[in-house]
Amino acid sequence: MSQNNVLDSFHDPAIAGPLAAALRTYAVPRPVRFMHVCGTHEHAIARAGIRGALPAGLRLVAGPGCPVCVCPAADIDLAIEAARREDVIVATFGDMFRVPSSERSLEEMKAAGCDIRIVYSPMDAVRIAHEHPEREVVFMAVGFETTAGPIAAALSGNPPPNFSIMPSLRLIPPALTFLLERDSGSLDGFLLPGHVSTVLGRDGYLFLERRYNVPGVIAGFEPIDIIRAILELLSQATAGPPYRVVNQYRRIVSEGGNEKARRVIDRVFEVCDATWRGIGVIPSSGLALRESCRHLDARIKLGLEGNPGAIDVPPGCICHEVILGDAEPEKCPLFGTRCMPRNPQGPCMVSSEGTCRARYQYRTIKLPEGK
DSSP, X not given: OOHHHHHXXXXXXXXXXXXXXXXXXXXXXXXXXXXXXXXXXXXXXXXXXXXXXXXXXEEEEXXXXXXXXXXXXXXXXXXXXXXXXTTXXXXXXXXXXXXXXXXXXXHHHHHTTOOEEEESXXXXXHHHHHHOTTSEEEEEEEESHHHHHHHHHHHHTOOOTTEEEEEEEEOHHHHHHHXXXXXXXXXXXXXXXXXXXXXXXXXXXXXXXXXXXOOEXXXXXXXXXXXXXXXXXXXXXXXXXXXXXXXXXXXXXXXXXXXXXXXXXXXXXXXXXXXXXXXXXXXXXXXXXXXXXXXXXXHHHTTOOOOTTOOXXXXXXXXXXXXXXSSOGGGSTTBTTTBBTTBOSSGGGTSTTSHHHHHHHTOSSOOOOOO
């Protein structure tokens, strides 16, 4: 069977219909709350209208699964500080381009004359450095484990001396630990991210069942993937402990994950405490360059001062509550009025992986366009 035919089967109404019906009519024995930690899952859930098929008693919330959304304003402020220098080119993924910082976005700084370029991979940024040896090229390294691998590989490939990065990498397992410990018993299971899981494998989440006795399901991004994962979580919640981590994305994710990717990440980076936008510091949840690679850190190389007064959450915005699953985007007073994709007030409205952006894009009730 071809790859296209395989993927088509995950959209097949003859399969999806009965699964959706089984989900809609599931007898939930008690109120349960599941969380996903993947922006692509939120996009897929909103696009397919899966929340409309959830049974009474089940709430599915979005967690801190969008790397752009959890990137603190202080890191963007540092990139802007670098971009203000005439001899510096800042390279960034497109998702970061419009994320608000304390004052302005990278897009606004480019409009003001700074040399800021959108790239599709770290190697694109390395290529720019080769093409402009007279200028420093700073790559804004934002992402989770999935992105950390290609960035580490680029740094291991002997980049030119005028290349450096702005590290802003975060790790998912410590975030899950933080979520479970901040409010014990408030989460009944996790829909685990497919992309990150290609690196971590099922083994990377075994602490959920062993230490916290909480179920988790690794799922793909097609509607049937997601519905099957929710049904598995409901089945475990109904049966009761002991709970397990289940890999339902076996066509992509192995038990042990990608050991080669983890090795290259470990060679270049070391685990550190990290700030998550609007949340604060989560212990051991970030990646910093090892001593042997510290010369590639733009903050050190350029002597950037940073902004001690960086503002993560502007007045009226509740992105920090949305990221933690404590509030739905529609409850934000700015949602769909002052805050829209073309004029984002908070980070969750920018990236296609942002919860607010997904809810706005696939909303069923038309909101006023505003100005």
